[in-house]
Amino acid sequence: MDLTLRIWRQPHHDAPGDFVRYQVTDVPREASFLEMLDLLNEQLMARNEEPVVFESDCREGICGTCGVMIDGRPHGPWQNTATCQLHMRAYRDGDEITVEPWRAAGFPVIKDLAVDRSAFDRIIEAGGYISTPTGAAPDANMIPVDKATADRAFEAAACIGCGACVAACPNGAAQLFAGAKVAQLNMLPQGQPERYQRATEVVDTMEAFFGSCTNHGECQAACPKDISVDVIAWLNRDYRKAKLSGARAS
Amino acid sequence: MQLDAKVPEGPVEEKWDNHRFNLKLVNPNNKRRFSILVVGTGLAGASAAASLGELGYDVTVLTYHDSPRRAHSIAAQGGINAAKNYRNDGDSIYRLFHDTVKGGDYRSREANVYRLAQVSNAIIDQATAQGVPFAREYGGLLDNRSFGGAQVSRTFYARGQTGQQLLLGAYQAMMRQVHAGTVSLHNRIEVLDVVIHDGRARGVIARDLLTGEILRYSAHAVVLATGGYSNAFFLSTNAKMCNATAIWRAHRKGALMANPCFTQIHPTCLPQSDETQSKLTLMSESLRNDGRVWVPQSHDEDRHPDDIPESERDYYLERMYPAFGNLVPRDIASRAAKRMIDENRGVGPLKNGVYLDFADAIARLGTDRVAERYGNLFDIYQRITGEDPYKVPMRIYPAPHYTMGGLWVDYNLETTIPSLYAIGEANFSDHGANRLGASALMQGLADGYFVLPYTIGDGLAPRLGEQPLPTDHEAFEEAAAQVRGRIEGLLAVNGSRTVDWFHRQLGRILWDHCGMSRNQPGLEKAITEIKALREEFYTDVNVTGQNEDYNQALEKAGRVQDFFELGELMCRDALYREESCGGHFREEHQTDDGEALRDDDRFAHVAAWGWNGHGEEPSLTVEPLQFEHVTIATRSYK
């Protein structure tokens, strides 16, 4: 199929950007969305034009590197699907598709479709872990976890850190990302000792980079891993409790 | 050159304990005086950086990824082995050791493999304490499943996302050290060379991927945790950015490259669907626990699978290997699939797959139970192919997946360049000629959490008081100038073909002649073709843009340049090894019924290659392998 693409081009963070129209031809129906962009870049380079910068790595929906706005939706039209897993079966010959980067204050544009998501690393660094120095762990079966809790923890832990939640949020908030990590660790027995401190550190750091949550719920709809907004309730509850009991970021 | 593997004396069960006792220690207060560069944040790099940071070393971590959490390890699906024997099914450290040596077709170093099995249990403890949500049973204890090449249930897993969960655990442990100030993390930095002075590794030269700035990092020791090189084939299950540049540049600086032809072709991947295909997706091998592999009995079959009656199906793995059935090791399953396709019994629109059928499992266990085990894999499959594996059998075909070859390391994980270490998939390590499923995660984390943190101190302790080499030293100047020269060279060609075009051609040559099945004329042809293609690359590649920018074409060009040289060495190694073992199948060496024929008299050794310059023949050094505990025998899974 042949398609028209409207793609955001921006040479670097401080330069103005704009949409540019491209034709991409002979796209196989079996191709993935990113393979379609590969093809566009091959066609651009054949004409000695600069290829469009977009990021990806695993192309299996697990590393969280990819992620663009497609016709105004994070990761495009398919539910619970990262951009790299979207396939061209979703389109028809002659379609026009608009592609742009995540738009959020917490994710500055680097170039074209690539953004800087390192604020997510800052959140994890602040408290998104259980302090377990190597070698200090007891036998794994010393810490039984009932299956329901283990499964719920897994569901929260499935976050791939792509940033679609932030991009989908009218406020550019990162509650779903932060909530997923805090909920996972805070519901497990291993996570109890640092529970309230974790909530405080994570929230305080998050607020330094991202907007505030006003319960729109767009984040869950955009999440390729279908992480539930319930994790935000966890985050808020533990954070409130922490504040009440006076646990503070040290 | 003589290779000293530094394997400790004593019975295999006691070697690691004795060695740990004999290793020199660095006093806790002195650790911060030693700087260590860790390149890579996959399971191996992140676990090493976290552990070294906790010990108090001054650690700097470099990764080309935008976040350490994105390393290719994140994609591992099926699980991680350990000899916990929680199932009471006869597992033990000795059995895991034995299975790994046998699975590797007797081409690994016994002492290393024994140590790997020994520390495997601590990895599960460590990860669980970090909050890694492994699958559990209703009683709250950890669940296990079995994996190819083993008759016990020793694989721990977190649905189909075991790598993701283990990597996040290691990443979080490392970020804790970033917070504590012992680890300094630098994202989007690609290492392009290793700096050597007086025969010792002193640091690296790297490029800032956003600005093109050429950076210099100096340290007392350099650890390469940069992963494998399956992407030499272009189409593989590896993440798109995986590449061999760090290990290849180290090789060119003197580190020997061991068994480069030992590559693993994974039997359960999605077949290629069209010409734009950019990578192949793995379907976890755990699927073979419940899925049955078959092809039609007749050639050129066109019927829908549902219309092919049982009596006209060939469940060829169950037929050929009744003891292991669908769970034979990967190399065997892959070659069997190739044979079916070569006999024109392939299925799917391009006739390039075999069926992996869950109908029986669904009938036996019910859809829910199957969904719980494999739901996310089925979803991935459906998204890619548009077919529902609950209803229609999956189509699978082998694809390059893992590289057992890598930088040669001794028992301390040190390469032939002093102070340069290689861990994880980057070293040639513990898997011999074939890796068993769920053992790469185990090895990467063993290296990073429980081996390197001990062994690295032994090399550092005597150097107390020594300052790292200043980055304006001529060794740095020279290496930086070489890196810059290479980049300018690539940008100056201004030819007519894209980097990907060359990479695809190279991949095709390697797949055809150095893939699942190899022979002398084919390998010789491949070497000639690779050389010609490389010459064409140097005169006709088109790298757009400039260095001082975020330039993905330039990044790829450098990586492909190294794949050319590595690809040639893979073929040379395959040509040299006149036997069939594990993933390396030489058609000249097979039994009457097509099974691999090892030649233990001539090849029970590690082949370690040295770089002699562009266009020169590499030199070969051999590390003989002794099997004192596992009786060397013909592998049989029948």
Ligand SMILES: Cc1cc2nc3c(=O)[nH]c(=O)nc-3n(C[C@H](O)[C@H](O)[C@H](O)COP(=O)(O)OP(=O)(O)OC[C@H]3O[C@@H](n4cnc5c(N)ncnc54)[C@H](O)[C@@H]3O)c2cc1C
């Ligand atoms: C799809 C798939 C599924 C798998 N499933 C399993 C499984 O179920 N069980 C199992 O045991 N194994 C599995 N494996 C194998 C296993 O995942 C890998 O062998 C293992 O994760 C490799 O880890 P690593 O730390 O050595 O390297 P990687 O995870 O590849 O990490 C490499 C790191 O090095 C960095 N890097 C590389 N080069 C440079 C450079 N020049 N400069 C800077 N940084 C650099 C990268 O940024 C990255 O951080 C699977 C592999 C694949 C492809």
Ligand code: FES
């Ligand atoms: S490229 Fe990894 S999630 Fe899309």
